[in-house]
Amino acid sequence: MSDVETEPTADAATTTSEDSTEATGSRLDEMPILRVDDLVKRFGGITAIDGASFEVERGTITGLIGPNGAGKSTTFNCITGVHEPSEGSVVFEGTDITSRRTHQIATEGLVRTFQIARELPEMTVLENMMLAPQGQLGESLWRSVAPIARREVVREEEQLRQRAWDTLEFFEIDHLAHDYAGTLSGGQRKLLEMARALLTDPEMMLLDEPMAGVNPSLEKKLLEHVHELQEQGYTFLLVEHDMDVIMNHCEHVIVMHQGQVLAEGPAAEIKSNDEVIEAYLGGEV
């Protein structure tokens, strides 16, 4: 008897919990993956960012453009904890990450690449890649040293090696795997940096001028990779000066000017925005 009575209750409980998971799930989906609110960054007397606010929708490729000195890279640095914002807040995946440490933010799933690629020059491409995966057991000293734990570390390394090779193949730089990263060309470094960032299993990637110094054919390849990854559910925010890239590949564009967000909207709209044309595009487009 008691069994019969309890069963529905259990069912009900399960249903409710499922419902709530769904609810939170959809709520998360609707919520922007990244929200920057009234961000201010001052360096002494200079205000590099002056109250910038914008949102990045999940699963999009969003472009961040603006003339030199508009505060784009500083914004990236403030989002990723390289600089501490003077005011304002950064919310990623519903978590306030304002003034968290850089490595904590990366662990949350928000990774970045740099305007000038920061490969680790005296390490091989493969070593660069193997560094990236999060929460490696062998990053603890005793696990790397103690004979009992070492076996587990070696096993994990074998799995990571597989992923590293696969990702290098995906970016078509696997033939460089054993070269020192410092010997790579500028474009190859950009690819390596993106491949490495990808191995951290991020939710979202901030790409700072990923196409700068990359030849057209490589640029095309890089963009293809970005789109493929977008289809897999990654979100991108990229700073870029190449208007073709921005207009043809970004769903959403944010325009910064003098530390503030000048305009925001779909690429087509931005193209015809007078203010933007005046501030940045110089009336050409």
Added chain:
Amino acid sequence: MSDDRTTGDGLLDGVRESDLPQWATDLGLIAGIVLATYVGFAVLGLLTGVSVNAIAGFLQTVTFYAAVYALVALALNLHWGYTGLFNIGVAGFMAVGVYTMAILTAAPDGSPAGLGLPIPIGVVGGMIAAALVGFVAALPALRVRADYFAIVTLGLSEIIRLSLLSGALRSFEIGGTEYGTGGGSGIRYTPVDSVIPWLLERPVFGFVGDQLFALGTILGIQPSVIQGALYTGVLIVFVVAFYLLLTRITYSPFGRLLKAIREDELAARSLGKNTDRTKIIVFMVGCGLMGLAGILWQGSRSLVSPDSFMPIVTFYIFVALIVGGEGSNTGSVIGGFAFAAFLWEGPRFIRTIVRTHADVRAPPTIYDAFVALGGGDPLALVGYMIGTLDEIRFILVGVVLILLMIWRPDGLLGHRKEIAAATDLSRRPTATDGGQTGEEAATTGGETDE
């Protein structure tokens, strides 16, 4: 899985399996260089009529210094070669280790008095103390960049030395006993090489020892040399242990993290690595090892005083590491040996050879030597060189460093590809259908692998 690893991959020289072959061949390389040097010196000595005892004594001294320099160079390599932490306060951390051991083990009725604890406790205590001082040094170090960090460590090392020298800490009374550092006159204690007489009373070691002493008598080598050689043997065991430990550390994800910090700390942080914590850990470990190396080196005398820890000691260690090649554990050991054998003790051997053949007297100044040379007497100049050999060695060290910077800026074994991974990275997975596997790995990798 791991049985069928093929390591002889032709085009991947130096990119090897982490566990066995690399360190085994490297130990072989070190042993080969050492033996070749021994034979070279022995033949040179025998041909020039140096006594067997003097040769044996010389080789034992060389090996002693080679071992202690290798120990400290290995520890420094962890800081500087691997992590890029420019620690120029090595002598200070060694001092902390030795003094802690001395205070823990010195006789309670000595002056200044110690705690009279057993030597092993003193050794471990010295290591822990050095690691803790390393922790204290690492805290400000996290806030400053490389070159400032160097100044901090040098400053700390001098603070330690001058504190040990100061009158304030010279002696103080606790419960009717005079403790303290002894100021300039230092602390007396039981040296750590007293382990040899103790070992000689144990069954197996005692037997081997007896054979060695008997062999020494036949060859005309004094027992004191053999006694010293036995302690040097203990040091070699420590060198091997250090080497294996550090190889283990550096061929691992942890070692990869260290290299990443050296190469670009911001990049490492941006990949989610807690570099601050890693730096503290590695700095403490390195300092602990420096403390132990100091104990094994200075602790084999029965007196420790602040003069043994002048900044020049740190400089010598750096020379050894630069000669060997920073960033390579094998290079550290070879550098320690090369420094001891060729730069430090080698010239003394030449002096021994010269003195067995000619009664050269050093003229008072180099001017007199050149005057005599002009007058057709080259021996005066030779005599002057021999007489001021200890000073001339500094010139030798400088010249060698300059030549090295010109011809081999990375040291003898620097810039080798020593891959920081716990497994052989050159082994490629079988799947080769490009993008497909890449996609899968990219999306599901994190979940399925764990």
